[in-house]
Amino acid sequence: MEFKVKDLLKVASLKDAVILSGKNNLNKVITGATIMEAPDITDWLKGGELILTSLYPIRNFNDDQQEQFINRLADKGVSALLIKNLRFVDGIPEIIIRTGEKNGLPILQLPKEVPYIDVMYPVMGEIVNNQVKKLQYYKNIHDKFTALSLADEGPEKIIETLEGLIGNSVALFDRNFHCITSTESSITRFQIVEKIPYYDQTEEIKFPHYRQIVKYPELDGQKGYQIVVPIETVNNIKTYLLISEMNKPLEELDFIAVENAATALSLELVKQFAVAEVDKRFKNDLLEELIEGKIRSTAFFQNANLIGWDIEGSFVAVLFKISKNNGPLSKKQIKRGMSNRNETLLYEAIHKHLPNCIVGSKSGLVVILWKIEEDEKNNYVWMDKIKETAAKIQQSLKKQHNQIVVQVGLGNLANGILKVGESYKKAQEALELGEILNGKEAITAYSELGIYRLLCEFDDPALLQTFIPPSLNKLLSYPQSNKNDLLETLKIFLECNQNATKVSQLLYIHHKTAVYRLERIKEITGMNFDDSEELLSVQVGLKIIDLLERKKMYKD
Numbered sequence: 001m002e003f004k005v006k007d008l009l010k011v012a013s014l015k016d017a018v019i020l021s022g023k024n025n026l027n028k029v030i031t032g033a034t035i036m037e038a039p040d041i042t043d044w045l046k047g048g049e050l051i052l053t054s055l056y057p058i059r060n061f062n063d064d065q066q067e068q069f070i071n072r073l074a075d076k077g078v079s080a081l082l083i084k085n086l087r088f089v090d091g092i093p094e095i096i097i098r099t100g101e102k103n104g105l106p107i108l109q110l111p112k113e114v115p116y117i118d119v120m121y122p123v124m125g126e127i128v129n130n131q132v133k134k135l136q137y138y139k140n141i142h143d144k145f146t147a148l149s150l151a152d153e154g155p156e157k158i159i160e161t162l163e164g165l166i167g168n169s170v171a172l173f174d175r176n177f178h179c180i181t182s183t184e185s186s187i188t189r190f191q192i193v194e195k196i197p198y199y200d201q202t203e204e205i206k207f208p209h210y211r212q213i214v215k216y217p218e219l220d221g222q223k224g225y226q227i228v229v230p231i232e233t234v235n236n237i238k239t240y241l242l243i244s245e246m247n248k249p250l251e252e253l254d255f256i257a258v259e260n261a262a263t264a265l266s267l268e269l270v271k272q273f274a275v276a277e278v279d280k281r282f283k284n285d286l287l288e289e290l291i292e293g294k295i296r297s298t299a300f301f302q303n304a305n306l307i308g309w310d311i312e313g314s315f316v317a318v319l320f321k322i323s324k325n326n327g328p329l330s331k332k333q334i335k336r337g338m339s340n341r342n343e344t345l346l347y348e349a350i351h352k353h354l355p356n357c358i359v360g361s362k363s364g365l366v367v368i369l370w371k372i373e374e375d376e377k378n379n380y381v382w383m384d385k386i387k388e389t390a391a392k393i394q395q396s397l398k399k400q401h402n403q404i405v406v407q408v409g410l411g412n413l414a415n416g417i418l419k420v421g422e423s424y425k426k427a428q429e430a431l432e433l434g435e436i437l438n439g440k441e442a443i444t445a446y447s448e449l450g451i452y453r454l455l456c457e458f459d460d461p462a463l464l465q466t467f468i469p470p471s472l473n474k475l476l477s478y479p480q481s482n483k484n485d486l487l488e489t490l491k492i493f494l495e496c497n498q499n500a501t502k503v504s505q506l507l508y509i510h511h512k513t514a515v516y517r518l519e520r521i522k523e524i525t526g527m528n529f530d531d532s533e534e535l536l537s538v539q540v541g542l543k544i545i546d547l548l549e550r551k552k553m554y555k556d
Contacts (some may be wrong), residue, residue: 002029002130002252003029003030003123003126003127003130004026004027004028004029004030005022005025005026005027005028005030005050005079005080005106006026006027007030007126008030008050008080008082008108008123009026011119011122011123012122013114013118013119013122014108014110014114014119016111016114017082017108017109017110017111018108018109019106019107019108020083020092020097020100020107020108020109021097021098021100021101021105021106021107022080022100022101022103022104022105022106022107023106024104025104025105025106026106028048028079028080028106029048029079030048030049030050030079030080030123030127031047031048031049031079031127032048032049032050032124032127033049033050033051033052033119033120033123033124033127034049034050034051034052035051035052035053035116035120036051036052036053036057037057038057039057039058039061039069041057042069042072042073042076045073045076045077045078046076046077047076047077047078048077048078048079049078049079050078050079050080050082050123051073051078051080051081051082052082052084052110052116052119052120053081053082053083053084054083054084054085055083055085055092055096063093063095066093066095066096066099067095067096067099070096070099070100070103070105071099071103073105074100074103074104074105078105079106080105080106080107080108081100081105081106081107081108082108082110082119083107083108083109083110084109084110084111084112084114084116085109085112092107092109134252134253134256137253137256138256138260141165141256141257141260142260144161144260145158145161145260145261145263145264146264148161148264149264149267149268149271152271154268155172155180155181155265155268155269156181158261158264158265158268159171159172159181159182159183159241159261159265160183161261162243162257162258162261163183165254165257166243166250166254166257166258167247167248167254168243168244168245168246168247168248168250169182169183169184169186169187169243169244169246169247170182170183170241170242170243170244170261171183171184171187171188171241171242171244172239172240172241172242172265173239173240173242174239174240175238175239175240176400177240180239184244185218186216186218186219187216187242187244187246189216189217189218190214190215190216190217190226191214191215191217192212192213192214193212193213193214193215193223194212194213195210195211195212196210196211196212196213208229208230209227209228209229209230210227210228211225211226211227211228212225212226212228213225213226214226222246224244224245224246225244225245225249226242226243226244226245227242227243227245227250227258228240228241228242228243229241229242229243229258229262231262231265231266231269232266233266233269233270233273239265239269241258241261241262241265243258279307280360280361282303282307283307283359283360284360284361284362286300286303286304286307286309286360287358287360287362287367287369288360288362290369290417290418290420290421291317291362291367291420291421291424292421293418293421295418309358310356310358310371311358311417312417313371313372313373313374313416313417314371314372314374314377314413314414314415314416315358315369315370315371315372315413315414315417315420315423316369316370316372316382316386316410316411316412316413316414316423316427317367317368317369317370317410317411317414317420317423317424317426317427318367318368318369318370318386318390318408318409318410318411318427319365319366319367319368319408319409319411319424319427319428319430319431320346320350320365320366320367320368320390320393320406320407320408321364321365321366321406321407321408321409321431321435322342322343322346322366322404322405322406323404323405323407323440342397342401342404343361343366345397345400345401345404346366346393346397346406347359347366349393349396349397350366350368350393352396353389353392353393353396354368354370354389357369357370357371358371365431367424369417369420370382370386372413377413377415380447382413383410383445383447386410387408387410387443387445390408390443391443393406394406394408394441394443405440405441406441407431407434407435407440407441407442407443407444408431408434408442408443408444409427409428409429409430409431409432409434409444409445409446410427410430410443410444410445410446411423411424411425411426411427411428411430411446412426412446412447426446427446429446429449430444430445430446430449431444433449433452434449436547437449437452437547451540451543452543452547461548464544464547464548465544465548467537467540467541467544468541468544468545469534469537469538469541471525471526471527471534471538472525472537472538472541472542472545474524474525474526475487475490475521475524475525476545478524485517486517486520486521486524487542488507489503489507489514489517489518489521490518490521490538490542491542492506492507493518494535494538494539494542498529500514500515500518501514503518
């Protein structure tokens, strides 16, 4: 389609032209033709020109000036220099030919009897014709892909059409390089050998792109080139259009097809995103009705059936909370869409592990109504399964964005979909307490919180401290440096059912040291280890101390 220097030699008036330099650079594209009337022509050149001259404007140049002039032509990107001499100049100076060869600039000698017009007309005619053909092709291709978009044919039909136009297999990948669709399955699995960010033969593609050499395991390790075009949709989410060059390298018209296909895919993916957002909003509205207990008609059940929710059986509400490693997302990050992007990543990880679950979002949290099988209801197998899957979801997200952490809270078992509101509330408490007690990546079940659930009902720390028994307060106010050792020993002693041997094993101390510490605790506090009620109040007091310390650290 492009008119090149080598095509110039096919013009009838140039059949007797002689190539003097640049024989290896005849693939240069000619975008226009002009006659050199003055030596300052280099100030007006844009690149790609064929320059016709008799050398008259530079007839008085010495060798250095002639060399500099040819260098400037080459720097400007001139495609070829066509010289008709023996009219004003006896011969073409050797320095011009030598400098042209050095710069890879094709220089041709035109017989003096050939008028410039016999060169200009056919050259400009070819250039204009090619531009017209290119515009016609562009319009046809644009119309074809626009029709596909309007007909809602989907990405599959778009890449199938592109394959037919360029004669190479095509695939579409998501941002994690998982294949969405392809025209040939064997090209979807490959190993990158080398990336080539810039490749001049594809510079006409307006979309950012790069080229890479890959190896295909399913094709016996055969190597080939790929062109990769990242396509941005919304929220800066990218998909990747991969074009295999296994059959042939892409040419100029192929680039037009790729460009239009990329535009059509971008529009299609935006449209899919919009549809998904409407679907998500609809599901969130149903989920909120369910959680808030606002179901007043059979319309809910009809809508749930319409979107494919399985609402029969028992459920547990499971909440996922996204935050940064070093704190909550800032307003600026939320404005930039980071919150939405991370929620999208979380949704993808959830659907990967739980493709048929009921999932939505509420108050900045991602909510799953986790279906529990009948044979798991009467034991806590379901809890272990949820925790195991939740941990996998956390790991999936961390692999993609290591600065984002996910915390998980599990509610109680709800026997019936209409009772999940209570499970949701318990999951919220598990989430809140789990972060205080176990950190931002905790997976916490409400049923495992024990007495902490009761202690957290007290908002006033001063009131909570009144429940610490006097004997324990004596130990807390003990002025010696080994106070913390004594507190830890007491805590382990009570957890081990007052077994001093286990205390020594868990604290890695000698048995006599453990016994000595316990005796010191008795002396300082006056505790009676045989009084079960006193020990219960001490255990509660230790829990209060632990909770208050953790709350203080959480606020700090």
